[in-house]
Amino acid sequence: MTSVPVTLCFLLRERPESGPEVLLGLKRTGFGTGKIVGLGGHVEAGETDAQAACREVLEEAGVVVLEQDLFDAGKVEFVFPARPDWNMSTRLFTSRRWAGEPVESPEIIPEWFLISALPLERMWQDAEHWLPLALAGNVVDAVITLNEDNETVASAEYSFRAV
Numbered sequence: 001m002t003s004v005p006v007t008l009c010f011l012l013r014e015r016p017e018s019g020p021e022v023l024l025g026l027k028r029t030g031f032g033t034g035k036i037v038g039l040g041g042h043v044e045a046g047e048t049d050a051q052a053a054c055r056e057v058l059e060e061a062g063v064v065v066l067e068q069d070l071f072d073a074g075k076v077e078f079v080f081p082a083r084p085d086w087n088m089s090t091r092l093f094t095s096r097r098w099a100g101e102p103v104e105s106p107e108i109i110p111e112w113f114l115i116s117a118l119p120l121e122r123m124w125q126d127a128e129h130w131l132p133l134a135l136a137g138n139v140v141d142a143v144i145t146l147n148e149d150n151e152t153v154a155s156a157e158y159s160f161r162a163v
C-alpha cells in the first residue's frame with residue numbers, strides 16, 4: 001500500500017478561565033474543503049516531517065513555529081479503499097510555542113477551540129478516534145480505514161502511550 005506523506009500540527013495554548021485550547025481551522029480549498037481540520041499538508045521532496053509542519057503552519061496561518069518546539073504526537077494512516085490514491089501517512093505534532101497571531105489564508109480560516117469541546121461534528125468523522133488522544137499528550141499510532149463513501153469510518157485501530 002502506498003500512501004502520501006503529510007503532516008498535521010496542533011498549536012496548544014492555556015486559557016486560565018476555560019482550559020486548554022487547540023488551533024484548528026475551516027478548510028477553504030482542496031482536500032477536506034468545508035471541514036474543520038488541523039493545520040498541515042503534504043511533505044515535499046527533500047523535506048523532513050518537522051520541516052513540512054513548520055512550513056504549512058506558516059503558509060496556512062502566518063505563524064512561525066520552530067522545529068525544536070515541535071512535540072511528536074505519533075502518526076495516523078488514513079486508508080481510502082475506494083480511492084487508494086488518497087491514502088495518507090500522517091505525522092502528528094503539537095507545539096506550545098510559536099511567534100505571531102494566527103491569520104486567515106486562502107487555504108484555512110484558523111480558529112481556537114477548547115480541547116474539552118472539539119468541533120467533532122464539523123471535522124472528518126474519524127477525528128474522534130485519534131485527535132483527543134493526540135491532544136492529551138499521547139503518542140498515537142492509528143490506522144483509520146474509511147468506507148466506500150470516503151467519509152464514514154469502516155475501522156479504527158489504534159494504540160497510544162503517554163509521554
Ligand SMILES: Nc1[nH]c(=O)nc2c1ncn2[C@H]1C[C@H](O)[C@@H](COP(=O)(O)OP(=O)(O)OP(=O)(O)O)O1
Binds near residue numbers: 006030040042088124
Ligand atoms: N480522514 C482524514 N481525517 C482527518 O482528520 N484528516 C485527514 C484525513 N485524510 C487526510 N487528512 C488530512 C491530512 C493532511 O494534512 C490533509 C491533506 O493535505 P492538504 O491540506 O495539504 O491537502 P490539499 O488538497 O489542500 O493539498 P495542497 O494543495 O498540497 O495544500 O488532510
